[in-house]
Amino acid sequence: MSEPGSAPSSIGVLTSGGDAAGMNPAVRAVIRTALHHGIDAYAIHEGYQGLVEGGEFIRRMEIADTDGILHKGGTAIGTARSQKFRTREGRRAAARNMLERGIDALVVIGGDGSLTGANMFRAEWAELLAELVDAGEVTRDVADAHPFLRLVGLVGSIDNDMSGTDMTIGADTALHRIVEAMDALRSTASSHQRSFVVEVMGRHCGYLALMASLATAANWVLIPEQPPADDWAEQMCRDIRAGRLIGRRQSVVVVAEGAEDREGNPITAEQIRKLLEDELGEDTRITTLGHVQRGGSPSAFDRYLATQLGCAAVERLLTDDPQTPAQLIGLRGNRVVTSPLMECVEQTRAVAERIKARDYDGAMLLRGGSFRQSYKILQTVQQAAARPTRPGRRRFRLAIVHGGGPAPGMNTAVRAAVRLGLDHGYTVLAVKNGFRGLRRGQVQEMGWMDVSGWVSDGGAELGTNRDVPSGEQIGQIAEQIAAHRIDGLLMAGGWSGYAAAYELHRHRDKYSALDIPIVCMPMTINNDVPGTELSIGSDTALNSIVTDVDKIRQSAVATRRVVVVEVMGRDCGYLALLSGIASGAERIYMPEDRITIDDLTSDIHAMAEGFRSGKRLGLIIRSEGADSVYNTWFITSLFEKEGGELFDARQAVLGHVQEGGDPSPFDRIHATTLTARCIEFLSEQLEAGGRASAMIGFQSGRQQFTDLTSYPALIESDVRRPVEQRWMESRRLAVIMRR
Numbered sequence: 246m247s248e249p250g251s252a253p254s255s256i257g258v259l260t261s262g263g264d265a266a267g268m269n270p271a272v273r274a275v276i277r278t279a280l281h282h283g284i285d286a287y288a289i290h291e292g293y294q295g296l297v298e299g300g301e302f303i304r305r306m307e308i309a310d311t312d313g314i315l316h317k318g319g320t321a322i323g324t325a326r327s328q329k330f331r332t333r334e335g336r337r338a339a340a341r342n343m344l345e346r347g348i349d350a351l352v353v354i355g356g357d358g359s360l361t362g363a364n365m366f367r368a369e370w371a372e373l374l375a376e377l378v379d380a381g382e383v384t385r386d387v388a389d390a391h392p393f394l395r396l397v398g399l400v401g402s403i404d405n406d407m408s409g410t411d412m413t414i415g416a417d418t419a420l421h422r423i424v425e426a427m428d429a430l431r432s433t434a435s436s437h438q439r440s441f442v443v444e445v446m447g448r449h450c451g452y453l454a455l456m457a458s459l460a461t462a463a464n465w466v467l468i469p470e471q472p473p474a475d476d477w478a479e480q481m482c483r484d485i486r487a488g489r490l491i492g493r494r495q496s497v498v499v500v501a502e503g504a505e506d507r508e509g510n511p512i513t514a515e516q517i518r519k520l521l522e523d524e525l526g527e528d529t530r531i532t533t534l535g536h537v538q539r540g541g542s543p544s545a546f547d548r549y550l551a552t553q554l555g556c557a558a559v560e561r562l563l564t565d566d567p568q569t570p571a572q573l574i575g576l577r578g579n580r581v582v583t584s585p586l587m588e589c590v591e592q593t594r595a596v597a598e599r600i601k602a603r604d605y606d607g608a609m610l611l612r613g614g615s616f617r618q619s620y621k622i623l624q625t626v627q628q629a630a631a632r633p634t635r636p637g638r639r640r641f642r643l644a645i646v647h648g649g650g651p652a653p654g655m656n657t658a659v660r661a662a663v664r665l666g667l668d669h670g671y672t673v674l675a676v677k678n679g680f681r682g683l684r685r686g687q688v689q690e691m692g693w694m695d696v697s698g699w700v701s702d703g704g705a706e707l708g709t710n711r712d713v714p715s716g717e718q719i720g721q722i723a724e725q726i727a728a729h730r731i732d733g734l735l736m737a738g739g740w741s742g743y744a745a746a747y748e749l750h751r752h753r754d755k756y757s758a759l760d761i762p763i764v765c766m767p768m769t770i771n772n773d774v775p776g777t778e779l780s781i782g783s784d785t786a787l788n789s790i791v792t793d794v795d796k797i798r799q800s801a802v803a804t805r806r807v808v809v810v811e812v813m814g815r816d817c818g819y820l821a822l823l824s825g826i827a828s829g830a831e832r833i834y835m836p837e838d839r840i841t842i843d844d845l846t847s848d849i850h851a852m853a854e855g856f857r858s859g860k861r862l863g864l865i866i867r868s869e870g871a872d873s874v875y876n877t878w879f880i881t882s883l884f885e886k887e888g889g890e891l892f893d894a895r896q897a898v899l900g901h902v903q904e905g906g907d908p909s910p911f912d913r914i915h916a917t918t919l920t921a922r923c924i925e926f927l928s929e930q931l932e933a934g935g936r937a938s939a940m941i942g943f944q945s946g947r948q949q950f951t952d953l954t955s956y957p958a959l960i961e962s963d964v965r966r967p968v969e970q971r972w973m974e975s976r977r978l979a980v981i982m983r984r
């Protein structure tokens with residue numbers, strides 16, 4: 246045995262409180278990481294109830310026990326509320342059950358209640374052990390061998406209501422469910438010119454209501470953090486009526502469960518329905534989404550998030566001093582971060598307290614910058630028309646153009662650009678068919694309602710292609726920019742769009758018409774453009790891949806099969822790596838790592854070994870650009886031949902379905918918020934007479950601009966990908982998770 250307290254003997258994991266999609270991937274990651282590091286792992290079933298009861302509730306896990314749960318909603322190890330754990334006696338029984346198995350480290354996945362309970366348990370550990378020794382239930386030697394309880398918490402909660410993490414496990418999936426439902430409601434509402442009041446979960450937190458409204462173009466939203474003005478009823482009716490007058494075929498009001506007025510009185514869906522019917526004569530229906538929001542298969546993001554956090558949780562338990570106060574592992578700015586657990590709980594409760602004390606500005610402040618930004622943007626885009634322009638203000642002319650392959654979210658971005666540009670008092674021009682269209686003068690002025698319904702549409706209404714202008718084409722584009730008096734350009738697209746925008750920027754000395762501010766916004770499923778860690782469209786593509794792979798898995802598991810799935814990405818392995826982690830692939834081949842014959846040989850041996858010890862399915866994800874010789878057909882044939890009697894092998898080339906489909910909630914939200922920053926950037930430049938051009942992106946999760954002049958230095962010279970790819974750090978995670 247190791248020195249008492251030097252490293253945990255065994256790790257236990259439990260899920261507690263309300264269930265959330267993503268709890269299974271988190272449990273799987275905790276167990277696989279522990280086993281990877283040679284530590285025993287126990288799953289504690291039914292939350293604290295299982296910990297108190299012991300026996301069959303606490304089960305030692307092997308890696309095979311974690312097969313087949315990654316894609317399942319809810320929690321396979323169960324969750325329960327436990328009154329007994331609230332008592333000292335209950336917690337003493339829990340400690341005894343843990344010591345019997347040598348467990349002195351816990352990963353608790355739950356909400357603030359569960360984490361508070363866990364922290365109390367940790368603080369009492371030494372006393373509980375002393376009591377157990379006194380009662381003769383545990384020997385002194387055993388107690389001495391486990392002097393501390395190590396504890397880390399992960400937040401499993403659909404509400405996204407916890408400090409210490411930008412996203413809680415389950416919130417993205419809940420958003421998927423809400424947005425799917427609201428897309429469906431919009432089509433029926435529109436057919437009948439009906440109004441809908443949609444109630445979504447969120448007692449103290451308006452995250453789901455706000456983001457779902459942004460992602461589905463709801464007309465009004467009511468959230469607990471920001472009760473409406475006293476005359477809200479008249480205001481809402483005025484806005485809904487104005488929407489009808491400009492031709493909106495449906496009205497949707499979203500109300501969070503915990504919405505209140507400024508007096509602290511609840512605002513109910515029924516109250517809103519009655520208002521819309523009585524005041525406006527609207528045929529109004531209520532839809533309460535209820536528990537549907539919790540359920541279903543976790544989204545790609547939740548699977549990846551939960552896997553990252555589960556792995557980090559165990560590694561913290563292994564490396565932290567055992568006396569370190571309990572920590573919460575979360576995601577901040579796209580990075581896994583650790584914060585003192587109880588500080589996070591207190592901060593979380595502070596928001597609810599501010600709401601209770603009617604300090605709404607304080608509550609909004611605690612929610613953070615992107616929450617406030619989203620609320621502000623939503624208020625603008627849901628207007629029935631642009632606000633009147635200040636007299637004397639110059640009416641600049643902004644154009645939006647796509648470049649590169651289609652990416653889900655492009656229409657969402659155009660909608661936001663048109664509405665936010667018009668609201669700034671500018672003229673907004675849409676360029677059809679990318680830079681080829683710009684060269685040919687395919688430019689049209691856009692009105693507020695021209696983009697109605699575009700928030701959720703996949704594809705690219707304006708058209709996009711991979712044309713990069715060169716030679717005299719640059720001059721032709723300059724002529725069109727001059728002819729249409731374009732003052733600023735927003736390029737929302739991928740690799741070729743960036744290359745094209747840079748070409749224009751590079752020639753600004755030669756053609757004065759090109760000396761305008763240009764801003765590039767990353768929209769490509771491949772996530773291969775510089776200046777950003779994340780591009781819009783890739784989340785939709787990942788969800789599409791993961792959903793398809795789930796189906797492939799189901800069919801393959803019946804026949805002891807290896808499936809080689811080819812995904813897109815050109816020279817960039819982002820989609821392969823992330824979808825591989827989110828779908829539980831054993832092997833991932835990416836362009837960044839060359840494939841060698843030695844890799845293939847050892848991978849075949851490892852796969853055969855797995856099948857010999859009971860594996861029924863092998864999943865390999867191969868990026869389309871991984872290797873020109875060892876292509877998907879080759880690798881499949883090799884596995885088929887070498888698999889012999891053990892397994893057969895099949896290939897699945899997912900192809901262009903990955904580029905299509907309606908954008909995911911994240912892609913819609915990011916397309917809208919990034920566009921807003923781009924319009925602000927262009928506005929700042931134009932109002933101040935500036936000429937700077939930039940690429941916007943997420944860096945450390947924050948919206949950041951990088952000078953467009955630095956574009957060549959940020960990309961590889963011989964392959965299509967940026968020099969820096971932070972997501973490559975997750976390769977280690979893929980290795981730890983595979984079996």
Ligand code: ADP
Pocket residue numbers: 261262263293325326327328330331332355356357358359360361362363365
């Ligand atoms: P959530 O974790 O989703 O906030 P609850 O507040 O219902 O959910 O907590 C789940 C469980 O955590 C409770 O049933 C109880 O066993 C335990 N728990 C919550 N708060 C405490 C506490 N203050 N002391 C001890 N145990 C607690």
